[in-house]
Amino acid sequence: MSDLDLDELAGELAEFAPAAKKHATYTPREERIIAGFEDIERFFEEHGHLPQHGEARDIFERLYAVRLDRLRALEDCRTLLASFDKHGLLGRVEIQSEEVELDADDLMAELAGLGEDGDDITQLRHVRSAEDKRAAEDIARREKCADFDTFQPLFKKVKDELADNTRVTRPFELKAEIRPGAFFIVGGQIAYVAEMAEIFTNPQGRTDARLRVIFDNGTESGMLMRSLQRQLNEDDAGRRITEPVAGPLFADRAEDGETETGTIYVLRSRSDHPVVAEHREIMHKIGVTSGAVESRISGAEKSSTYLLAGVDVVATYKVYGVNCQKLEALIHKVFAAAQLNLSIPDRFGHMVKPREWFLVPLAVVNEAVERIRDRSILDYRYDPQSGQLEQMGR
Structure with a gap:
């Protein structure tokens, strides 16, 4: 192979450079066809099958089926939609639309509300609401x-x-x-x-x-x-x-004189740290907050408390008329033997040891919550060897 300088190499590669993309413009009819096909794609993604004909089918599914038949039958529509057909819907089955006499515009008119501008396909008449339609489906x-x-x-x-x-x-x-x-x-x-x-x-x-x-x-x-x-x-x-409850702590509403004071939350980390990846299914952060859980975990990726990674909320339990700090301290005491011993560098390179992370199955956390409900939790501690809550003194 001959040696090429940078200019020659650039020239060689230029032949293979992709053509610059042009901003596509569509006619109103083409925009309606594209929007209609996107409806079919959403139906396919939600239900896992193509829309089908039949009196027993929902009116929207039947209309989508007619629409798909016509889009397959019209060459200009297939050409227009080729770059949008990410699931290969246009070629998934043979065209079958002999009894359908609607062209693409007529079909869109069936769905259009025909408001003042005549082109608003988001307003429907003589059909059920989306909520009613989904419930019926x-x-x-x-x-x-x-x-x-x-x-x-x-x-x-x-x-x-x-x-x-x-x-x-x-x-x-x-x-x-x-x-x-x-x-x-x-x-x-x-x-x-x-x-x-x-x-x-x-x-x-x-x-x-x-x-x-x-x-x-x-x-x-x-x-x-x-x-x-x-x-x-x-x-x-x-x-x-809810699961069976006992006492006002987990009642549907606060007792007289009490106010809702917080939420017990259980989180699971998305961190790719080897220790986390190995124990992800049983590694949980357990805490109690008096505010919204979503606000508590906002910005988790930047906080060493959350292992500098996003988290998933796997369980929450409402609490009433309790001191959140004392309840959290009690829960951490119950699971103290399973507290994770892990040090990670924070954003500034300083080693920190996040607290409130425990190697305990979610089922055991649920059991602990049930024992908080009946106040028997004071007599129990988690035993990592057996993987169960054990009554003290036995």
């Missing part, structure tokens, strides 16, 4: 629970415990509250999370998991965790059902 996807006899006693027990205030309901707050064994009230029904598959990252970069949710009317759904989270957030009456 989820109900339509439910099927009869073949082994409901197994779960029926659980629902009866929960209803009895709600009636005698052994359990209470609270507003849904965090995705971390959705876990196997949890009960919720959504759409006027009690829902039980029976199973949770392996957590994965969806196309939007967010964690999700497939659930098996059993409803007290004898149906079940294989919905995603984020779908249940969305339903609970959108339902004004949506609630989570």
